[in-house]
Amino acid sequence: MAAISVLNVYDNGALPGTDLIGAKGQSFVIDIDGERTLFDTGMRGRYLMHNLGILKIDPESIDRVVISHGHYDHAGGLPDFLEARERPVEVIVHPLFHRKRARGFRGLPYKMIGPPKLLDGQREMMALNEVSDWTPLSDHMLLVTAPPRKHKDAIGDRLLVKDEEGWRRDDMEDELSLVLSSDQGLVVITGCCHRGLLNLLDSIKERLDIPVAAVIGGLHMSSFTDAEIDNVVRRLRKDQGQPQLYLNHCTGEDAMTRMREAFGLDGVKDFYVGTRFDLEDAGETKLI
Ligand SMILES: [Fe+2]
Numbered sequence: 086m087a088a089i090s091v092l093n094v095y096d097n098g099a100l101p102g103t104d105l106i107g108a109k110g111q112s113f114v115i116d117i118d119g120e121r122t123l124f125d126t127g128m129r130g131r132y133l134m135h136n137l138g139i140l141k142i143d144p145e146s147i148d149r150v151v152i153s154h155g156h157y158d159h160a161g162g163l164p165d166f167l168e169a170r171e172r173p174v175e176v177i178v179h180p181l182f183h184r185k186r187a188r189g190f191r192g193l194p195y196k197m198i199g200p201p202k203l204l205d206g207q208r209e210m211m212a213l214n215e216v217s218d219w220t221p222l223s224d225h226m227l228l229v230t231a232p233p234r235k236h237k238d239a240i241g242d243r244l245l246v247k248d249e250e251g252w253r254r255d256d257m258e259d260e261l262s263l264v265l266s267s268d269q270g271l272v273v274i275t276g277c278c279h280r281g282l283l284n285l286l287d288s289i290k291e292r293l294d295i296p297v298a299a300v301i302g303g304l305h306m307s308s309f310t311d312a313e314i315d316n317v318v319r320r321l322r323k324d325q326g327q328p329q330l331y332l333n334h335c336t337g338e339d340a341m342t343r344m345r346e347a348f349g350l351d352g353v354k355d356f357y358v359g360t361r362f363d364l365e366d367a368g369e370t371k372l373i
């Protein structure tokens with residue numbers, strides 16, 4: 086029987102009373118099916134390596150890396166992580182991950198926020214695997230691509246991407262999420278969830294039809310109005326069976342507070358560096 090564990094190793098917040106560093110970004114270590122996945126790498130490599138050291142995660146023990154999207158606060162730690170390794174490791178990204186990204190105003194870029202450049206030695210430590218469709222990674226773990234946008238998304242017009250035609254609004258087509266399966270339901274793991282939580286959960290429901298027990302990650306809802314947050318609350322209750330929320334990173338204070346008022350302290354938990362989500366037994370519910 087497989088146990089599931091998701092350990093936060095990089096986030097905007099860290100557990101108090103520890104030497105762990107909290108800084109903008111996100112990274113989780115996921116143990117399932119006897120394999121260890123690093124989901125995102127945070128923004129600064131030395132903070133990631135510091136936190137991994139304190140949490141006793143040997144970089145060599147990671148079997149694969151998945152990067153949720155091409156923003157620097159999720160991909161920025163990759164060069165230092167690869168540098169720390171002796172053996173190459175699989176790195177899974179969407180084919181559109183590599184494009185230049187910026188934060189901008191009226192379509193004009195003013196701050197680069199794209200993925201980091203890798204040096205030759207670092208690139209040699211990476212077995213790049215570009216994935217553009219839903220892909221099982223093990224018996225209980227599925228990689229999920231950017232969902233269609235039916236509900237409000239969490240993108241806004243300040244995120245830009247550069248393609249052949251120049252800078253344009255970034256639709257975040259490269260966004261990847263993970264779904265873990267268990268007898269208690271699905272565990273959905275998000276990066277920034279730029280394409281919108283309701284859109285992601287709807288696309289999972291359509292294809293898997295298994296209830297979602299928990300959502301872990303950042304939801305990027307700071308641009309949501311109160312009414313839009315309340316709509317997410319309503320839909321989570323009505324359509325999704327009110328999953329447990331373990332939130333962090335870019336979720337946004339208003340969204341966190343409002344969802345906590347609706348679901349209670351038990352329904353919405355902080356998920357900071359040093360926090361671990363554990364399920365003793367994933368059971369027999371497999372995704373493939
Ligand atoms: Fe982010």
Ligand SMILES: [Fe+2]
Pocket residue numbers: 154156277279
């Ligand atoms: Fe992002």
